[in-house]
Amino acid sequence: MSNQDLLIELGTEELPPKALHSLSASFTASIEQQLKDSELAFTSIKGLNSPRRLAVLVEGLQSEQADKIVEKRGPAVSVAFGADGQPTKAALGWARGNGIEIEQAERLSTDKGEWLLHKATEKGQSVTTLLQGFIDKALKQLPIPRPMRWGNSSHSFIRPVHQVTVLFGTDVVDLEVLGIKSSNQVTGHRFYHPELVTIESPARYIEQMADAHVLVDFEQRKAVIREQIEELAEQEQANPIMDEALLDEVASLVEWPVAHVASFEQGFLAVPKEALIYTMKDDQRYFPLQARNGELLSRFVFISNIESKDPAQVISGNEKVVRPRLADAQFFFTTDQKTPLSDRVKALHSVLFQKQLGTLGDKADRMSALAGDIAAQLNDDVSAAQRAGLLAKADLMSNMVMEFPEVQGVMGMHYARIDGEPELVAEAIEAHYHPRFAGDTLPESTVGCAVALADKLDTLAGIFGIGQTPKGDRDPFALRRAAIGLLRILVEKALPLDLTRLVQSAVTQYGDKITATPELVTQIVDFLLGRFRAYYEEQGVPVDVIQAVLARRPTVAYDFDQRVQAVRSFKLNPQAEALAAANKRVGNILTKAEAEGTQLGAKVNADLLQEDAEKALYQALEAAKQELSADGYNAALSRLAALRTPIDAFFDEVMVNADDTEVRNNRLTLLADLRGQFLNIADISLLQA
Template identity: 55%
Template sequence: MTTETLLIELGTEELPPKALSKLATVFFEQIKTQLESADLGYETIKWFASPRRLAVQVNALVAKQADKAVEKRGPAVNVAFDADGNPTKAAEGWARSNGITVAEADRLTTDKGEWLLHKAVQAGKTVHELIPAIVVNALNKLPIPKPMRWGAERIQFIRPTHTLTMMYGSEIIAGEALGVQSSNQLQGHRFHHKGLVTLDHADNYQSVLESAFVIADYQQRKALIESQVAKVAADIGGNAIVDADLLEEVTSINEWPVTLVGTFDEEFLSVPAEPLIYSMQDHQKYFPVRDNNGNLMNKFIFVANIESKEPQQVIFGNEKVIRPRLADAEFFFKTDKKQSLESRLTTLDSVLFQKQLGTLKDKSERIAQLSQFIAEQLNENSADAYRAGLLSKTDLMSDMVLEFPQVQGTMGKYYAQHDGESAAIAQALEDQYRPRFSGDSLPEANIGCAVAIADKIDSLVGIFGINQPPKGDKDPFALRRAAIGVIRIIIEKQLNLDLSALISRSIELFADKLSNENTASDVLDFVMGRFKAFYQEQNINVDVIQAVLAKKPSAPLDFDKRIKAVSYFSQLAEAETLAAANKRVGNILAKFDGELFQSFNSELATEAEEQALAAAFAEISEKVAPFMANKDYQAALTELAQLKAPIDTFFDNVMVMSDDEAVKTNRLTLLNQVRACFFDIADISLLQ
């Protein structure tokens, strides 16, 4: 069958850079899905995107669909003909719709009766017939939150459209989308190539555009920018700070990237690096540079979408633009230092945290007291923890943080150092927001951990306490992230803290502000629910997590030890049998409506197998006791695994539900004791 390359490109005004790759990939997926649904085979398919285009190229696409044999069943014969054998209106209407007469129809006979049948061959449609509709459907399904109209047209799209190219090999596929007729004309670079460029064949898409100063391949352009930035940084003796999101954005605003380096006055380096970096990245889309010691250099790398004959003029222009930005940061820093963090406490009263929960000052005071409580549990300096908690939100009132919200906490650290606060307090102010995202670093020291945990617990308790928990994908106070953050800090920093105690103390600090009587259980259940996602990311089986969750251990570090122990146990050869045995015992006990004995009575043990199980359990439980005391759950479960053989023998040879009530109760007491020993760690009956 004939095959050729298909090229589809929509030429537009500059597309939103932060949305470009998503638009391109969705467009690609829609085209791909529809080609496959239409049974149009191909070898490879690839997407392209630049500021002024979305494109898809399909290699070795078949020219048309395969013909299909079609059978269309008509009315039953007893309905298709009247008593005289003449066709009824139902039969004639069906025949007409298929382009035949009733006499030309075949018959379909089954064990349920006989029907009229039309057999035909449906000719496959060509690429020229199918592609226009496929393109329109794909464009209609793009994620465009705010479409716009232009000129006198009523057509809406994310940006005005100028060209539509649909080519199959060297042939133009006739069609229209968004008010533009298909042609073989493409937009070149806005400055380096005035007007349109002609595409002679779909295979030549990239080379034709490259001749017009456009690198259409998004990933190629991204890799080129990254390598250019790294080379320029190395040439000036530094290392570029390449933020992944910024790299994507720069790739999305350049069609012909040219990387240059600029310089700013060294005096600005007296300002903390973080606001300078954010200013360069967020405001100017520049890549800052650090020297080999990690210190910020007075250099910046930028990517121009033009190959200038006078690059120095381009550099000069960018240096001129960055100066007032950095001067603002310098001014904010100098101004903020005139006022101590402590003096800003009163201004927190003017900012509402949440109308039912009070101001930021109220929150700061709660964080301070909860931080102190946590520090006491950790045997850390509680006075430092209280002070850090009290000052934790004060930098939010500084000019620098108002201008650069990303440096909250970080500027608190610098201002605390300037005010003469201790190093522990200063570092805690920065650490309070950690971890800010999945995989982010944790607080450095335990004082920072205390403040970070206190801040997150305060938000969880407060918002649940006024009955405003997250719903669906709505989580305005980022409580899911806060819960995961608390779990990570406690487990990864090996902190011996109990969530129930932290939640109870936090509830006390809110006094009468909370209206939800179930706040403590709701918050604990919510945080416990985050454990599942936390451990699934570590490839822990769900049944292992459920087995531990059944115990509801409220100390995350203890929870983690149980998870690791049960995960290890689940891999043992004895695990499957012991899990089944525990489940069996649980089911038996659930049906027992009497009272068990306080302890197993050996005098009632009439069978050798129950005596053997009782003896084995007594010996093993004695060994397990010190392991449990030290919370060495893995060692405990390893010992308990030795009960497999006596338990198997017991169930094979002993009738648990004896007719003698005392004997039955005694056997159930033994089984309950064995099960309870396992359940002290986790409900292993839930293991699959």
Template identity: 55%
Template sequence: MRYENLLIEIGTEELPPKALCKLAQAFADNMQNALDTAELKYTSIKWFASPRRLAVNVLELAEQQEDKLIEKKGPAVSVAFDETGQATKAAQGWARSNGITVEQADRLTTDKGEWLLFKGESKGETISSLLPSMIDGALKKLPIPKAMRWGSSSIQFIRPVHTVTVLFGADVIKGNILGIDSDRVIQGHRFHGEKQFSLAHANDYLAQLEAHHVLADFATRKAKIQQQVKATAQKENAVADMNDELLDEVTALVEWPVVLTASFDESFLEVPKEALIYTMKDDQKYFPLLDQNGQLKSRFVFVTNIESKDPKQIIGGNEKVIRPRLADAEFFFNTDKKTTLESRLESLKTVLFQKQLGTLYEKSQRIAELSGTIASMLGSDAVLASRAGLLSKTDLMTNMVMEFPDVQGVMGMHYAKNDGESDTVALALNEQYMPRFAGDQLPTSHISSAVALADKIDTLVGIFGIGQVPKGDKDPFALRRAAIGVLRISVEMKLPLDLTELVQASIDSFADKLTHVEDLTSQVVDFILGRFRAWYQDQNIDIDVIQAVAARRPTKPADFAARIEAVSEFKRLTSGLALASANKRVANILAKNKITGTTTIDPSLFESEHETALADALNSIEGTVNAFVNDANYQGVFDQLATLHVKVDNFFDNVMVMAEDEKVRNNRLALLSKLRTLFLLVADISMLNQQQ
């Protein structure tokens, strides 16, 4: 069997940069699935991608499928022949379908009878016959939101295709893919060297492309850009503002990255840096430079796709491009400062938040009210919180935010300071959207937290209250993200807030706008609490621990988190697992006897010292346990409950719960009910798995 490396490259016009990695990975995954389905052997699969190519490299691919021995079971002998021993039509038809006569068939004998059997060999197909349809199928399954046609062809792809290269070692695998006959022709760099060249061997792909000014390996290209941007920033005694998303996009825009530095007029630094950074990163794909104090410098780094003999021309061109964008930001900022945020409240009446829920003005009024309520719960200034809530959406009506939507909030902070609002209010306007995404920072004050929570809860209650509950992956109002934000703020800032109280306060602020109010509080609270599962699973918390706590439905997120921590620690103890097992047994016994709460225990009915010992132990820790629960000291609760381990084991080893005497039986059930009630104060540990 011959094994060679396979190269598949689709040469195109410039591909959409934000989708490049996703397309390349999907191409490799689809090819892997096709090869696995065809049972073709290979070692591994890699993908390459640049603006003008998608490529897959299959290492040590077998030239053909292995031959397979096949067995096909036919009709039973009893129905394959008639009374005279002649083959029936059913047997003859089966034999013909396998290319044999009935007489040539083997026999399969089992304890259930005897059947006709065909034994044969299926010759493995070669990759020459298999690959073209595999590649075609893999390309058709790519996540292309909107395909395009070009020329007079009816073929569709994400961008026009110019070359298709399929090399198995040095051999071309012939086929017509996307209307192009496969060959060994590769597109070079658009501006450097040959426009196309012939590739002799699949193994030469990366080296030959690099010789033609193309770094086809996305990861290599990205690492080079990252290293050069950092090095360039260091020479400027600065730090580059470089996130992974921007780095990926820039990497997808160039094939031969060259990093250069340019500058802009220092007068633009009078504009808040966030607006300047936004336009540099999002509009121009530049890397802004920050000094050691985090202040924006009038210099930036950019990546070009051309290695010019006169880089000053490229630098000058980029400086010329950025100037009008920064000038726009400067104009918007200076114009916006002439109008206070408070005076923009009226304009919010012209913007609809949601048809049934009213305008942004109405939402701002609700946020103001709820922010004050939450601040009071936290012992903070309700007046400041309400003020921040009232102004929270006003910067949406500024020129700057209308032009650069991503700076909402932060521009509200700057304009609030310009208007003379307190620093606390200004900060809350910026932090109201936190956390904006997974892993994002949280608000830094109780006032900011109050506004952030009020905004998110108002949206949750409003959308649930008009019956638009998220279904499947459809979540147009980002309610899941809002719920996670509520949990993160409450838990990580250890805020003693009850979701039931917050949601009910929000419902009250909507007056008669809500149409689905039945069980609305429970629906919203359960939806928020439901986000705990995914959140804690991401932290590698055992699912049974989450379920044990969720079964008690604690509605204070910080309290929920404290219980999770305590149950996780309890589960690690040997006594914890034993008590969890005992609790499961107790729960089953009580359920069968329909006992749902603690009943009166009569010590005079005890017949065993082990009943007395367990009862005395429960009585001795009950007061301490209740005190610990009131203080949310759940670790202390479990420390107390762990002392019951031996006495619970002795009870079950020596006491028959279901005694014949009804009074004795009910007394023992009451004892177990008290035991279970103490454990249920924290979580339903009967739900814990009994294996580590």
């Protein structure tokens, strides 16, 4: 048995850039898992790719599986032989199926009896034999929504495949993949190396591809692009505007990246920079440059796939391409200014929000009223919140946003400023979409928070009101994202707003479009509370901590967070495990007493306390209660944790179910009082060790 390197490469036409990374990761993961499942050891595995290939490189791969002993259990001895000691048909059939005589069978003794057993040696298969199945399975598992066919082939893939390379060591593995015979030849760069490259061995693959002007390591290509952009930006004394998603996409578009700086006319800078940035990044895959002070420059970096002998021509060509797009943005911006945002609100009434819930104009009216209500609860500027809520969606009717949807909200802010709206209103219009994704910023002002909350609450109330709740993976109205965003605003901005009141207000705004029942409000609030689990799990909060707080159903999100943080800290207390167990025990005792119809007293009768341990617990609890009301949740749980000793002594020395009914009920009342103090914060009986 030996170890060799393995190379698998599918040479294709240009793969979709936004899918390349996920395709490569899936292909590699499937091959890796199949190798592990087949018990084939290897040193390392790496996914490689470029716009025209998917590849996997495995180093130090075991050439064949080890032989292994497989135990094949037969029928029980009691049924394998008859009363005369002769083998039954079942036993003979089993032996025949295993290629042995019945006399060759071994015996397996267990606590349930004795069984016939055959230990067979299963010969390990070679990698070259298994590879066909591995590759076929990996291709079937690729996330390809719409495969295509090409030529006269009956095979389908995301793009036409032209070469298949499978090398184990220096030998070509004879396979057929998607109707193409395997070889050791791959395509080089389309322009620099149009002829095929003969790969000498998997170990030389990366090097030979680089010689053919193809960087097959995605991370290397991405690093080269980042380095080139930063170097050119430094020469321009500017900062590049680049994000990981754009870098990933550009790295998926080129095999041999070469960066250049180009420019556009200064006059375009009169357009809000967000629209220009969007045009350059999303339409052209360019990297805009901005001055050290944050102002956008009339220059950008783009990535070419060749080292041109005349780079000026390449630069000029890209400048010609971007100019019409920037001119469009300039035209839209100029034209839009002729119509104030307030006039565009009327046009919102011609656009459907949802057929059962009315138009975007209806939504704007509801948002205005709801934002004003929220601002009033926060003692902030009600009129500004109402105005921002009314205008928040108006820019959807502008030419700029219709052409460049990604700048919605941002353009509303700019147009509001041009119209002379208060700055607080303008900022709130932009902020109301936040947070748009995990880790996104939150609205800065309270008015911005009010409008953002109103938008999300309105959508939640309406969609729940018509019964289109998220089911499984289906969430067409992104209600889960809206709920998480809403909770983030409430928690991270420390807003003392009650979810029940917020939802009730949102439901009321719909009038007769939905049936405003207490059950609907409860359903929506429960949905929001349920999102806390995902919110906190991302922060590494243990599930049992979240459940302990959820059990008490606090509906003020900021208060919910304070409890979670307190219980999270409490769980680290050395007393926590014992106190959680004690709370669980108390809960079980009280549940049983309730089931038996026991009526507890309103408060503990100190005169009925008999045992020293119950008196000590009562006194300790009363002393703690004097200070609990003034404590925060952290301090309160610390004080309650100090009760562990009298609690343990109570259970060691006191019989709760005393013969005297009054004494028994008084002890139950003491336990209920004790548990109630913990339940004021969370149900810590749900905490796990």
